[in-house]
Amino acid sequence: MIRYAKPTTVDEALALLGEDRWRILSGGTDFYPAQGAKPFRDNILDVNGLVELRGIAEAEERWRIGARTTWTDIVRHPLPAAFDGLKAAAREVGSVQIQNVATVAGNLCNASPAADGVPALLVLDADVELRSAMATRHLPLGDFILGNRRTALQPGEMVTAILVPKRSAAGMSAFVKLGARRYLVISIAMAAARLVVDDGVVADAAIAVGACSAVARRLAGVEAALRGQPVTAALADTVLSAHIDELSPIADVRGSAEYRKHAAREIVARAVRAAIGLGESKVAA
């Protein structure tokens, strides 16, 4: 027999995680497709009873997004404009049916290079809260996802929250998804941009691109080029001429590496334009 447990408190869940190997079942939207028609052979820790892990809370220093918060929860919760990109990304995760159950932490733990939630959280400087029965630790999101389907989760640990520092919850943001059809599509590439504007000038910029490297990446060269620039439509040109060396796209059924490289720069420019209110944020064939 394999074990199944559905704890109702995080402490109980962590105790279970400490005593055995488990596969965590949360929203189920990656769990079941990965399972396919195969029989279950792993112990399953069903975290859907952990009420305390669902929801968004504002504290003094940061926003706390519980691990089980769904994408629909993100869309519906009132949040500052800096989260507009995250909300836009939330609307692009699968379909409404998926968004109603799929969780933010699940999107991170699944660690797909094409995870729609990751670029939007990267530009918010999000940290991942990991807990085990022994300890709690925080990792920057960029250090949590290590590669295609690989994370820094240790045995006995689970993600309990995503934390966005207040200083990063500033400015305006946007998200642009590039896919080969209008709905329910795995991104060819996607970009998130968050700009803090002070007196008509870009005071700070955070830019990230997904599906163009094993893990979504922040674009330091683009961010540097944008800082200090006046906020006009010409910001897009700054992006188009900025230095990008973080991306290493692969060719697959969705597009060539060459295409991704080119398109990534273009959608970053559009995300920047959209963040300052000058463009549309959806690109679908």
Place this chain on the structure above:
Amino acid sequence: MSTVRPGITQSGIERADIAFEVNGAAVSVSVPPVRRLSQVLRDELRLTGTKVGCDAGDCGACTVLVDGNPVCACLVPAASVSGATITTVEGLASGRLSALQASFLEHGAAQCGICTPGLLVAATALLERNPTPSEAETQDALGGVLCRCTGYRKIIAAVMDASRHMYGVDHRLPEVGRAVGASPIRLDGVPKVTGDEKFGGDSFPADALAVLVVRSPHYYARFSFGDLTAWAGSRPGIAGVFTAADIPGHNCFGVIGPFADQPALADGFARFRGEAVALVAGEREAILDLDLTDFPIAWTELPHVLQPCEARADGASLIHQHRPANLLTSGFVERGDPDAALGSAAVTVSGAIETSFVEHAYIEPEAGFAYRDGEMLVIVACTQAPYMDRDDTAKVLGLAVDKVRIVPTATGGGFGSKLDVSLQPLIGLVAMKTGRAAALAYTRNESMMSTTKRHPAEMKATIGADAEGRVTGMVFEGDFNTGAYASWGPTVANRVPVHASGPYLTPNYRATGYAIHTNGPIAGAFRGFGVPQATIMQETLYDELAGKLGMDRLDFRLNNCLRNGSETVTGQRLESGVGIGECLESLRPHWSRALAEAEAFNAVNGASKRGVGVASCWYGCGNTSLPNPSTIKVGISGSGEVILHQGAVDIGQGSNTVITQICADALGLPLDKFRLESADTAISPDAGKTSASRQTFVTGKAAEKAGRSLREQILRFANVSGNATIALDGPSISIREGDATRRIDLSTLKADAGGLVFVAEETYDPPTQPLDAKGQGKPYAVYGYGAQIAELEVDLKLGTVKLIKITAAHDVGKAINPVLVEGQIEGGIAQGIGMALMEEYIPGRTENLHDYLIPTIGDVPPIEHILVEVPDPEGPFGAKGLGEHVLIPTAPAILNAIRHATGVLVTKVPATPSRILAAIREKEARR
């Protein structure tokens, strides 16, 4: 045989009691807590209205409401609904149909009906909070539900318009004698919106053995089995393992007898990835928990070929020893002297086009069950061709054909792939060997791996015209990758050369089509049998020719289109009924408007450009130069009903309705007196396969003849003239001529074994003639025609395409049911859009519905249909076929529009953003 320990699965998870509410009723189930909610609803609660299309959240067919929110039931663990309130499609009607259900019926928003429950449930959640949604809101709410039949436009209209259907359904039943040309809602429509319709997987007997298929993971491999008996014996609940060695008959099937080459279970060699090699049958719970990773089979991979060029190369290993050069067969048509014509042409153009495997992607994976009924083997499954299933299944299982009965269920889309047998011989074998009912529903993955595809084509052609813009000659050659087994490869090889000219006068012509074996998936029938591919080649070259000649592209086509009295490339003189000129003519105002709008847009926009494209189609209805009969039986029962044995399987296209409309007017009785018997081979005569756009024409003609014959019998019985009218009134029939009325009490007449007191059975076989060595002859009795305009916008920086509008003019001879015709047009266009822009099946890589993309509700633009009715002298009431025609012009019209917008022709479809941008950048680099 051992059984599963009660309450506990073999090595799985302990069951739990889970209580919740479904459609207002409290229920409790005992299942493993991680069992998918979709399985719980279907298997435990028998609520089969919730469909399973992919088990991965990719299709939305299993959408239900949990506490009011739409979710994919296939992704929800049973434990999560403990204490929750669930609404399924069965809960939408309360006493009478909901406004949304009524609206779906009246708009014709349900075709096959397999996606309908998911759409209705998702739309119900939308309408709860927004009773009058906009188009964009509707699309946003339904973006997660795929439909393969309708093209979505009628779904959008039905949802937006739902609030106006509060007071029940108007069935729009026509008056007596006026059924043809009216649009009654589909006669089989109501169960499709209530969830009552039974598809292939919806009526499995509770005690049926479940069947798992062991499939090859390799493109080409030798294999041998270990100790199957020991393996099965050590697993509780497993009833047996069956291999090719167990097949009692001839382990070789195929839709075209002389080419039959496919084993039901591979024997020692598997020739493509996904080929079935063994069956495991067992109790349902045991099979759900069965791990096949230690199944005793040893594979030896062999070198494989996936491309026709590799397969044709000298020294390539032969996939079938008796087919040299891996050539299955070829088709050839030659007329006049094409080389001389091209040599002396004022202008010539040449090009090459490559297309991809296309998956049918019906939302219903193959499913059915088999059982023994005395001496008879009964197979209840979805299909397009019950009699062909019967014959192939009987052959494989070594049974006489009259000992196999095929009972078609509702079929959740087919588009050609459900013409071939899939699971029928497999479940039949298990039922025969075990004596128990055997049930199997393919997973999405195995449906995609193991069933047929559209042939990828590598085509080249040259077309020449004189200085006045008249086409003088054309040469076409195409390699069609037919995969590992024959299936419909010969049909594609033959149909393509007959149609590659398009509906245009081409006096000098040579076309060759080759069907070449590879270790790719089996390519078979898919809406158009190769003609959609060939039309891309021809229609893109026509644009180039018009450009070289400096002619308007529509004028150029009108200049060259077939007219009454024209001879086709097979030398067939078309005396009348040629409607392509009318189709193109009817597009003229739309063409001018579209060109002007594109020009205005392009004058002020640089980053994206608009383009307009046009393309035509013609398509011969029915088999190519082969017998193709349909038989229809219709009678009057003693209780005063018209019993129509409607053997033309309705896979969503509407034959249940259309054939009845034709028969009703021929007979002179109203639609509401008709009761339909299904295409069950034990009940109804053979009306042929649902294929080749033949049912409205061929079966329709048989229905017309049968209806008239039945009417004559009744009139003769009453001794009145043909001017008399008849009416059914309870168990009597009244016949009126002038002032005289005669009433016949039907209960006093002698009924036959089927309870019929009057009965007629008529057969129709379209008159065709064989093609000679040069492909000359009369391959079809009836052709249908059409032309479409695509308007779109290309993002020059990203290569993405936004479709703006499709205008479609189709000559259907006579629209028997105009709303159903529109549904066919919109659905065909959606598939054409997919083929043009996104659909590419790559074995081993896109065997699911998230890597293999079909259009969603946001990908089909508004469609304007123009129904052209140039009656055909042969077709019933002048009608022509339509089903395949509608998809043929779409992809070439889109490619032509992309070229108009960007100046580049994408020569490999699908024209993905990546390919379009590469073509644009290549052109820029050449500057």
